[in-house]
Amino acid sequence: MSNLPESFPVAIVGAGPAGAVLAYELATTGVRVLLLEKERLPRYKPCGGGLQARVVRRLGLDLQPVVRAAVDQLVFTYQLGRPVLRRARQPLIFMVMRDAFDAYLVERAARAGAEVRDGVRVDRVDWQEHAVLLTTSRGTVRAAVVVGADGANSRVAREAGLANGRDLDLALEGEFPAPAAARARWATTALLDLGSLPSGYGWLFPKGSGLSVGVGGPLLYRAQLRPYYERLLRWLGLEARDAERFSGHHLPLRRPGAPIVAHRTVLVGDAAGLVDPFTGEGLLGAVVSGQLAAGPVARAAAGDLAALQEYQRAIDRELMPELLEARVLLRVFDRMPRLAHWLMGNGQLAWRNLVRLLVGESDYRRLGGGSFRLAWHLLDRLLPVPAG
């Protein structure tokens, strides 16, 4: 028997949405791809599980088997008061539990031909001129290209020297069983609390038989997160001790120009820091980067290593302008949270445009025919920056 490591054109580390989408895209074009996941699947992932309708559209996949609720109503509160209910004519956010959603995407990749191995942790990555060697908890694997799809604390990013160049948010979340009354009350309604935390917010998302409740914001304000989470629970009539699960996790925000490609290596999803700074959502970035990486990774695996740079250019062209716009919008909302709440709760134009954004009929840059963008850039220049 040979002692040589198994060899694959592409090895993807991490079977979250970014890794699973990329594995599927590669497998459908006939590339031999190995998808390694340290947990046994399906695995729990701390996440609100809110999929904006535009993400579902982008995935182009029937998600009915894993959708727990389709949200068409949003309640906006300001510092846990002044609730205002807004209704849309169509679902805006589809709610999933991440164990089922991620496993669904991984099964699709496996059916397309990807080789999936769960319960296998990548412990070390060694770059050689003609290959990358992955030392895992179950032996060594050799690949022409390695993909870091291993989330916010990506080992691949760290070992490739690509882990700098990002800011960090932190989010805490609990999963609660929903008694019949709460289930009916929140069936297709989500809650967003604004103004309680600088650059952050709290949420309640319905999940059919349960509720996900969480808070998130910049790491800088981490000391305020737990007290805010508890205030939010009290306001909702929930007890922290009733949570079936409680956990926290980082949300990485890529800075402009930060490298996400290195020798025989690319990063996708959270590993690349592709979380929206305004909403704290990363599923769009995970899906889009998984899709955009497929062509360049396939070409690099076939010998054209320069193709990997095309992936970074595609991200900089197609995703980063949106994420950078989201940073500006966040800075503005942060300096006028009361007005932001009023606009969301009462402004017809603001609500109509939020709906268009969530369903994918528009994006930050094109909202209001581009006029919103001009307005918040102007405000960003004019509004005083709060002290501290």
Ligand SMILES: Cc1cc2nc3c(=O)[nH]c(=O)nc-3n(C[C@H](O)[C@H](O)[C@H](O)COP(=O)(O)OP(=O)(O)OC[C@H]3O[C@@H](n4cnc5c(N)ncnc54)[C@H](O)[C@@H]3O)c2cc1C
């Ligand atoms: C509390 C919270 C709430 C959130 N709510 C939302 C929301 O409602 N909507 C939204 O769009 N986004 C939300 N996000 C963000 C979202 O969860 C992430 O952006 C998303 O999971 C990124 O997907 P990914 O595939 O890049 O990484 P992940 O989903 O983190 O997957 C990475 C995978 O890699 C595996 N892995 C890690 N290290 C190794 C290793 N060494 N070897 C093998 N495998 C490894 C992990 O086990 C994991 O399965 C939330 C985040 C948090 C923390």
